Amino acid sequence: MIQFLAVALPVVYLAVLLAYVHDFLAKSENRHTRLRRTYFWLALALHAAYFAALSLSGEGVPAFHRLHFVSAVALTTGALYGVVGEGRESTRQGRAGVGLFVVGLVFLMQFVASAFAPLTVASHEQDPTFYFLHVGTLLLASASLALSGTYGGLYLLLYRQMRTKEFGPLYRSLPSLSELAALTRRASAFACVLLFAGINGGIWWAHARHVEGFSYDQPLVLIALFLSLHLAIVALSKRVPAMNPRRASIAATVGFGAFVVSLVWALVPGGFH
C-alpha cells in the first residue's frame, strides 16, 4: 500500500499539474478550469493517506527523515495554498495562476521524496506537545516560506512582464501586482511567526524535558532565527523605509532560496536531531 502510494503520488501530482497548465494557457474559463480544484484536493487527500499509512506502519510521525520531511512540507504547502490561496484566487478571477507554480513546487518535492524516501518510519518522540510546538509549527512555517517565495518570485516575473509590455499567460492568469505583494507580506508574516515559535517552542520543550540536541548555538537554529528576522522585514515592508513591494519580493524569494539551501545543508548528513 505504502509503496503503491509512493509511486502514485508524483503521477497524480503531475496530472494535477497538467490540468493547471491547461488552465493557465487557456484564454477563458473552461471545464478543466472547474475540475482542476477537485483534482487538486483529491491529490492532497491521497497524500494525506500516504502519511497516515506511513505513520501506522511505524511508531511516530514521518517527519524526521529528511525526505519524509520534504514530503510533509509538500503536503502542508499544498494544503495551506488550497485553504488560503486557491479559494481566494478562484473566487475572484475564476482561475488560479499561482496554483500552477505551487502545484509545480509540490510535485517537485514529492517526486524527490517518493524516489528516495524509505517506506518505514523509525520510532520517535511520542509527546503530542512536541509535535504541536515544534514539528507542526515548523512544517507550517516551511510551507508559508515556500508560498512567500513563490508569491515574491511571481511578483517579480509579472512586474518584469509588465515593464517589458509582454501580455501573455502570466499577465492573464496571475493576480495583480498589488495582490501578489500583499500575499507575499502575509505569507512572510505567517512564516516569521511560526518559524520563531517553532524554534523557540522546540528549545523550551527540550529544556523542560531535559532532552539533548536542542540549543541556541546550533547553526540551523541561528539560521532559522535570522530567517525569521528577515521575514519580519518582508512582512512589515509597507512600514519599512526604502522597502517597496519589488524589494520585498526579492527579499522573500531570497529568503526561500536560503531556506532551501540551509535545509539541504542541514539534512544531507541524515536528518534532524
Place this chain on the structure above:
Amino acid sequence: MPASHPDLERQFALLGLSHWSAPVELREHCAVPSDRLVARTRELVALEGVEEVLLVSTCNRTEVLLVGTGVDAALDALRAGIFDRVAPQHLYEYRDLHAVVHLMRVACGLDSLVLGESQILGQVREAMQASEDAGALGERLRPLLEQTLALGKRVRTHTSLGEGTLSVARVAVDIAARACGPLESRSALVVGTGETGILVARHLAHLGVRDIVFANRTLANAEKVVSELGGRAVGLDALERELARCDLVAVSVDGGRVLHAEQFRSARLSRRDAPLVVLDLSVPRAVDPDASELRGLLVYDLDDLAKVVATNRAGREEATRETSEMLLAEVAKYLGRRRVARAAPLLATLGARFDEVKARVLGRHGEALDPAALALVDEVARELLAAAFGAVKGGLRGEESDEALDRAYRTYLERR
C-alpha cells in the same frame, strides 16, 4: 469585380496609416488636432481634381478619403504634405470600391484597435461634420457617410461585435487594475477632459475609484466634468503635486507633451505600495517616453494597449462575419443608389418627354372627353410612368450580384 467601379463615377481614393501599419511615433506626427480638422479639410478640398474630402484623425489613425476626377496628383500632394515623413510601407492606399469598404469597416469598428469599439463612430461623425463645415461634402460622400454611420450604429445594436471590452479606455483601465488590484481604494489623475478622458473617468468611477482628479489646461472644462462625475478639478500647473498623491494616471490630451520624466521624481516612485501606472492615450504622446525607464513606473501608450487587445479579437469570428455581411449589403445599397443617381438625368428627360407627349395627345383629343374621363386618363398615365420608373430604379438598385461584391471584399482583405 475590379475595385474600380463604373457606378462610383468619380475616383475614390483613400490614403492613410493606422495602428496596423505604423508605430505611434509616426501616427503622432500625422495626427491632426480636432481644432485644425476643418482648416485641413478645406486645404485638401482645394487641391486640383478633388471635389469631396473626408479627413479622419484619431489617436489610432489618420486617413484621407478623396473623391474627384483626378485624385492621383492629390495623393502625391498628401504624401508630400500630411504624410511627409512616413515611409511607403507604413501607408495604405485604397481605390474606389475598396476605399468605400474600408471606410465602412472603420466605422463598424472592424479595423479598430479594440474590435467593435464604439468611439470611432463618433470620430467619423465628427470628421463628417468637419467636411460639411469645410464645404467638402457633396452628393457622393454625404450619402455614403450617412449610410456608413447608420450601418455602424446598427452593427453595435444588432450584432455581438459590440459586447465585452469595448473601448481603448476600458482596456487601459483593465491594465491599471492588473497593477493596482481592486481600484476601490485607489485615486486616479485624469489629464485631459476630452471624450477619451471622460470615458476613462467613467470606467474608473464605475469600478469605485475613491478619488478622481481632473487636470486640464482650461480649468473651467475640468470643473464642468467634475460637476457631472464628481472628484476634483485642477489646472496643469498642479500636476506634480497630484502625481505624488495618485495611484494611476490617464492622459488624453491634444498638443504634445504634458508630462516629463523629471515630473515623476516628486511621485516618490521608490516608496510606493504599487507601481504608478501611467496610461498615455494621446496621439501625439503626452508622456515623455523616457519616463518608462524609471523604476516603479509603468507607462503604457496606445501601441502597448494594442498588444493587450490582440487577444480580444480571438473568438469574435462569428460577429465579424455577421458584420461583414451587413457591410457588403450596405455597399451594394450604396452602389445601387449611385446607379439611380447616375440615371436620374436620363429619367428626368424621359419624364419631361412623357409629359410633353401626354399634353400633346390630350390637347388633340381632350375635347372629345368629359372632365372626369380626362382626369382618369391623366391619372393612369402618371401611375404608369411612376410604375415604369419604379421598376427601372429597382432594377438599378438590385443589379449588383453578391458574388461580385464578395470577390471585391476578399481582394480588399487580401491587400491588408
